[in-house]
Amino acid sequence: MKIGIVTITFNSGDVLIPFMECIKNQTYTDYILYIVDNISTDNTLEITANYTEDKRIKIIANDKNVGVAAGNNQGIKQALEDGCDALLILNNDVEFEPTLLQKLKDQLLQHPEYDLVTCKMMYFFDKQLIWYAGSNFDRKNGWLVPHIGMLEKDMGQYDTPKQMEYAPTCCVLVNKIVFEHIGLMDEQYFAYFDDTDFFYRIHKDGRHKLLYYPFVEFYHKVGSLSKSKDGTPQNFKFGEFHIKLSTRNKVYYLRKQQSIYAWLNIAWFFIRMQLRFVVSGKYNLNSKTYILLLKSFFQGLKMKI
Numbered sequence: 001m002k003i004g005i006v007t008i009t010f011n012s013g014d015v016l017i018p019f020m021e022c023i024k025n026q027t028y029t030d031y032i033l034y035i036v037d038n039i040s041t042d043n044t045l046e047i048t049a050n051y052t053e054d055k056r057i058k059i060i061a062n063d064k065n066v067g068v069a070a071g072n073n074q075g076i077k078q079a080l081e082d083g084c085d086a087l088l089i090l091n092n093d094v095e096f097e098p099t100l101l102q103k104l105k106d107q108l109l110q111h112p113e114y115d116l117v118t119c120k121m122m123y124f125f126d127k128q129l130i131w132y133a134g135s136n137f138d139r140k141n142g143w144l145v146p147h148i149g150m151l152e153k154d155m156g157q158y159d160t161p162k163q164m165e166y167a168p169t170c171c172v173l174v175n176k177i178v179f180e181h182i183g184l185m186d187e188q189y190f191a192y193f194d195d196t197d198f199f200y201r202i203h204k205d206g207r208h209k210l211l212y213y214p215f216v217e218f219y220h221k222v223g224s225l226s227k228s229k230d231g232t233p234q235n236f237k238f239g240e241f242h243i244k245l246s247t248r249n250k251v252y253y254l255r256k257q258q259s260i261y262a263w264l265n266i267a268w269f270f271i272r273m274q275l276r277f278v279v280s281g282k283y284n285l286n287s288k289t290y291i292l293l294l295k296s297f298f299q300g301l302k303m304k305i
Contacts, residue, residue: 001105003031003173004079005088008071012092013042015221019092020051028101032082033057034075038065067190072169076184085176089169093224095124096171097217104173107161107213115175115208118167119216120158131220133158134212135166137203142254142265145196164212165203169195170220178208188303192242193249197256238282243289244296247273251300258305270297 005023009016023033035048039062051057060074076087086108088101100119107117121132133149145166149158172195182201185194202208223242238246250269254262273293277283283293 001030001085001109002083003028003086003088003101003105004075004082004084005031005033005090005101006036006072006075006079007033007090007092008036008038008068008075009040009044009048009092010038010065010225011040011042011044012225013040013044013047015093015224016044016047018095020047022094022096022098022100024051024054025098026101027098028105029056031056031088031101032079032084034060034078036060036062036071036075038062038067038071067187069185069189069191069194070187072194073184073187076179080176080179086173087176087179088171088173091170091220091225093221094121094170095219095221100171100216100218103213103216107211108173108175111211113209114163114211115178116167116172116202116210117213118164118172118210119218120154120212120214121168121170121218121220122154124219124221127219128153130154130158131222132168132170133214134162134164137165137200142250142262142269143196143200143257145199159214161211161213161215164210166196166199167210167212169198171218172210175208178202181205181207188252189249190245192245193253197253200253200257236282237284240289240292243283243292247293247296248300248303251297252303252305255300255303256305266301273297 033056035057037045037059045061048059052059060078072089079087104117104119108114120130123129123131130149130152132147135145135147137143137145182205186197189197251266254266277290277293283289
């Protein structure tokens, strides 16, 4: 199985060297790493240039920031053209064990009923805390995907491989046939909810299953690239980038479901986001942030489906 690894860089210099070393140290070597750079202005491309003697590393340098969804699509399409059998969509603000590729690949081969496999993901800055231990769609809450185990101390309580419905594209290995059946990422999202939309389409299609495999050491530096949060995993404030895109894209995601229930969820979201703004403690309580929330909500209503 030839694996195409797709990662998106945007001013990733602070996290890139550990990531590249993790890739370099993989025990499974039949891979091509596609680094899609969204016009970084730091030392990202200088760092990647130090690794390009390895012919398995390919750089796709954009002349503008096309976003995460479009960047992933660029890498996926190139990997498919290059004959890759599976695609690992992978953040670069992560660190992981040398057998990541081997373990995920083995799970796909050993369990042909599954076409996607993901792993348990821990917070990098507190390696005892779980960030993701599987996820299923919450039908009553607009088909959102709350992470199982988030912020829980890992005591092995989620160490059973099982079928799940959603995985963040922080790390998921996908058989190429899934893209042939489902298509690529919806590029209108730019970032946030593009993976939720992708797995929603997979779920609705019904032909492909996702396996959650917990026995991998994998650590995520949550929010370190997008500056989505300021603070600790438990105590933080949302950044403007996160507020704008997550609000806009949630409305767009709900609208794409094209149901009365989805519109009810949009109405409830409008009320709930204002209540959360006041009482959650996760927002900077000023007029600028509140106006950004409202503008982003109405932008989501205007996006073309």
